[in-house]
Amino acid sequence: MWIRNGGASAPAAAPSLLRSMNQRFILDWLYQNGPATRPQISRAVGLSQPTVFATLANLEDVGLVRTRGQSEESNGRPALIYEVDPGAGTIAAVDVGRDWLRVMVSDLVGTILARAEVRNTARSSKSLVGMVKEAIASASGEAGIEYTAITHTIIASPGVYQEQDSRVIYAAQLPEWQRPRLYEELRDTLGMPVTIENDVNLAALGEHGEGAGRGVNPFVYLHIGTGIGIGIVIDGKVYTGATGAAGEIGFLPFAGPEPLTDTVDREHGILEAAFAADSVVEYARRLGLEGATTAVKVFELARKGVAPAKKAVQRQTEILAALLTSISAFLDPELIVVGGGIGQNLDLLGVGLADRLNQLSPLRPRIVASVLGVDVAVRGAVTRGVAVAREAIFAERMARIPGA
Amino acid sequence: MWIRNGGASAPAAAPSLLRSMNQRFILDWLYQNGPATRPQISRAVGLSQPTVFATLANLEDVGLVRTRGQSEESNGRPALIYEVDPGAGTIAAVDVGRDWLRVMVSDLVGTILARAEVRNTARSSKSLVGMVKEAIASASGEAGIEYTAITHTIIASPGVYQEQDSRVIYAAQLPEWQRPRLYEELRDTLGMPVTIENDVNLAALGEHGEGAGRGVNPFVYLHIGTGIGIGIVIDGKVYTGATGAAGEIGFLPFAGPEPLTDTVDREHGILEAAFAADSVVEYARRLGLEGATTAVKVFELARKGVAPAKKAVQRQTEILAALLTSISAFLDPELIVVGGGIGQNLDLLGVGLADRLNQLSPLRPRIVASVLGVDVAVRGAVTRGVAVAREAIFAERMARIPGA
DNA sequence: TTGACTTACTAAAGAGTCTTAATGAAGAAT
DNA sequence: ATTCTTCATTAAGACTCTTTAGTAAGTCAA
Known part of the structure; x- marks a missing residue:
């Protein structure tokens, strides 16, 4: 290793x-x-x-x-x-996605005390920050936890959080979320220490800690949904690279079977534009599929045997094979877990996958589907938030009492 | 990080x-x-x-x-x-390549005591093992070092060394070298402990320790020569993945601007077949270039302005841009050092590279050329061999004396 | 040459950590 | 009630490091 x-x-x-x-x-x-x-x-x-x-x-x-x-x-x-003492701290974990906000409240041991799911209806980052607070408050309220008892919040966000100007970048799906000093805004609105980290990285931590990747090293979680990305877990820690952009494979410069054109979607990333949820819908439409506005629908129709939907799925499989081969060639993980709105359909995507992988290279990645489903990122955020809070509380207690 | x-x-x-x-x-x-x-x-x-x-x-x-x-x-x-005490151990480092064997002998501090370069004229792995011994013996002999004074040997080899059946795999350029129990053969012939590791990984260690990558973290060394591969240095250690295949990017399933065909070179790897030294020559020939039998020649002619050679180099640049973007997206290193027979021509390959990178993604990899040249792998092998020998000698001495 | 000054070395005492071993305490089994 | 078992506490010993104080071996200047 x-x-x-x-x-x-x-x-x-x-x-x-x-x-x-x-x-x-x-x-x-x-x-x-x-x-x-x-x-x-x-x-x-x-x-x-x-x-x-x-x-x-x-x-x-x-x-x-x-x-x-x-x-x-x-x-x-x-x-x-x-x-x-589980009461020494309480953690709120929030997964901020384009469509949903998912909240979990946990004690220091990691026991889930409350859970909530709210549609993301925010139009600007200001109201999105507000929604985060409301979501935490309502989740904890239902479970009978005082909001003030919560000591730490952890945010799972798409994109890369940059410490230097305390903002998120590469989060093309949440444009307003990318503004500077987001961290200060969150901290002041929520009134407690906040940690912001990439959603896919946290999802990897979740799947590694309590999902299909338990005890696996090194481990890769591949997320395919509205965006795509991988989280890399090495020796139990998430590898983030020099600037935090490790695993931002949306930017990989290949688009499957088709050759690259000169006009590429540089901001979303070439692979993301070709492979993420929206592109499945678009591709299926170009093939003549009607009545499918979401990727979920396309997969449903493919299951029923509708030809253009099946073809769109087949193209996804083709790209997935290339992507998995790339992951193996770069990182050689012991296991790759596939999740996200698209990734969950590994049963469909997996048809013919093994053959294609074998055709592409002698590498043999082990692949399974996520077991945590839509909660994978929040669960990882809880895991991570618990670690952060433990660390903070340990340091604080140690400094306070025996130093005297 | x-x-x-x-x-x-x-x-x-x-x-x-x-x-x-x-x-x-x-x-x-x-x-x-x-x-x-x-x-x-x-x-x-x-x-x-x-x-x-x-x-x-x-x-x-x-x-x-x-x-x-x-x-x-x-x-x-x-x-x-x-x-x-520098005499506590002496290390022989050997870079076994398709065309050359390079040897360095060093003391425990890392001071190079001898150096030799021998053409690889072996036809079978048996005689190649013999050549390794001869090369070490002649190098040490010239420097006045007894062969028996050498305590450890480290071999830089293409491919991946598998502990379980003590053989090297994925070393398509050295077919006979891949046979089982290579380790035992080497150990018995050389008569001392032997360590076998991937040449590109060791080259990465070399460039990280004494080349352009000093103090950089994380660091990637990209080798483009008769084969291609990357070495990944994280926190000063080489990351090798679950089975040692991390960085075997010759298997990446893209071949530059051209779409993938159905018949791919699965054994050498798709990218390697499209991008490594031989393919440059072949591509230039297809464009009508004559009299160029080696990649070095093609680059020479490109420098002189010969059109088909220039075009072949341009294609290399195109592929390189895609590869560098991929490395950034996966690993986000602080710096990428490019080396190897082809990689050393970064001056030529670099023409238009920045523009193309910028076109492909917003990621901004920092790229420089190797400074250690052809010796990079042996130098890394020395670094690594010194560490291995120190470890072994420390353990041995500690167990021997104060245990009594 | 001599004395003041500087730095290196050595030895002894002290504080912190762990372990082992002996002793006491609290319940179950007979 | 007595014995056995396990937990809890205390005391003594071993190992590590640091501080402090004293001695040794040079340089520098008069």
């Missing part, structure tokens, strides 16, 4: 480093494995009981863990059960 | 971990910065003098560092100078 080149040994360290390493390790273990007694933890992490005891006492002092009853399974003295 | 997703805190650790961390850190510092006095090291690495003293005494005991005279620059008492 890597050719390591020496280097990168950890920096020089004092004894106190051990404490913080182990503290972090035990906390993460609790997040991942749920409540446990101290002897259990001691055995699991390989540290002696006194060390585990002292560390947990520390974490309890700063409010990151708490006790919850006693174990009753043993023959001997009952053990105290420790668990992470 | 990454969206980290929590996790991956270091495992639980005992105090002795600090010792080994600092030991490794100081040794690596010495490898990287050269000889230094103990007070200098202490200031540089941020550890107290007693700690540095003790650590160096340890490293000296196991023969990894040694003293070399005294510092004379100070007003006070002269300090002992410590340096890594």
Whole structure:
């Protein structure tokens, strides 16, 4: 997976480093494995009981863990059960798409407390920011959560978020969303720390964490919907490249069987213009298909055997084969998960796919369909938001109390 | 560059971990910065003098560092100078290509002690393995180094080395080289530990370590010669994918302006068949160019203004633009270095390149030509071999002496 | 040559971390 | 009630690093 080149040994360290390493390790273990007694933890992490005891006492002092009853399974003295304090933070995750806003509210463990889906009816980014807030408020309200209890928000957005001028670029489907200082606007309107990240990257994280890509490394999630893109997960982290544009394969300069023309759709990207949802509809129409205004319809008709729809799907398969071969050639992932409005139809798209792949190259990508469906990006946003919030809260608590 | 997703805190650790961390850190510092006095090291690495003293005494005991005279620059008492012991290991690096074998011999610091270039006249892999040994022997012999003093060999090979059946695949240019148990054959013939890795990946490491890509992250080296491929360097390590095939872009399913035909060169790869050295010659011939049997010749004639040669180069530029856009869309590297027999002609290929890139997408890859030329792969192999040897020697020494 | 100054080295004491081992506490089994 | 089992706590020991203070070995200037 890597050719390591020496280097990168950890920096020089004092004894106190051990404490913080182990503290972090035990906390993460609790997040991942749920409540446990101290002897259990001691055995699991390989540290002696006194060390585990002292560390947990520390974490309890700063409010990151708490006790919850006693174990009753043993023959001997009952053990105290420790668990992470889920109330230490609450996360709102929002997937902002051209057609829908999807919200999930979760605690620090990742348990979904509320869920909502709202049509995107906004006409300007200002009202879209407002819609985000309303969506969070209504979702949390229904679940009986105070809006003020929410500590962090994470936004899944198309395009690339640029830190330097705090705006989103390459989000051709949400033109007004691209204006400068979007981050400040969101933060001030929502009244809490906000994280903005690419929707496909977060979807990749979702599918990697709880979907078809669990434990796979390296992993690629291919999204084909109103836009197209891939998310690349390497060693459990999303690779974003130098400027955050890694995986923006809408810009790939090929359009399937047809040769490139001189006038290309530079802004949306050549492949996106040829391959995303709208182009399926357009292509099917050019072949004489009538009454299909959305890609979903085209696929429906193809299932029924309508010739021009079938032909349009076949063209999609052709392009998909080329794309999958490209992904393999560049990234050689262990698995590619295909999702998104178009991608979900892998049953149809997959007809003849294997043969075509085999024809194109000796590479053998493993491909499966997404299992999380339309929620994949929000789910990934939750995963990511939980990590961000944990990090922030850990840092804050550690700085606040034992520093004194 | 990454969206980290929590996790991956270091495992639980005992105090002795600090010792080994600092030991490794100081040794690596010495490898990287050269000889230094103990007070200098202490200031540089941020550890107290007693700690540095003790650590160096340890490293000296196991023969990894040694003293070399005294510092004379100070007003006070002269300090002992410590340096890594370069004789602790010697590395032979061999770039095995279709036409040439290139050898470099280096010490553990990376100083080149010998260099040789031999035409590849082998007809079978057996004699090619023999040639590798002869090349190493003659290179080291000329420099007065005993063959037996060499402790590690690293082979830069086209294709992908598969650990499981210890053979190389995808090396269409060296058909006999692909046979099973190549590794054992090499190890037994050479009589020392051998490492086999992809030539382009090593070239990327070379260009990243000592060429145009120094300090760049992420970094892509694009090789265009008898074969084509990219090496991807992320955080100083080469990314190789799940099976080692990452960057095998010869298999990309596009062939430039022309549409794909149904009969594609599946084994060599579609892009490789359209874009690598041989195809330039063939294409130029089809345009009526005479007397050009090699790609070098075609480029020479293009420089002189011969029309069909110029046209062939122009086609290369066209394909290159599409390829660079693809690399950006997938990987978004900070810099792409172009090398190899064809790639070195970036002055010619670059004509009109920027315009075409701009036409294809809004992505803006930074591109420069390789500075290491034909030696890039051997140089990378040396870098890598040094790292491998250091690792092995450190592990061996640590296990041997203080374990008692 | 001598004394002041500068820097390198060494040794001892102190603080932080972990572990092992011994002891006490709380429940189940007999 | 006694014994067994497991959890919890405490004390002692080992390892690491740092700080501090003292000694050694040079340069520089009078």
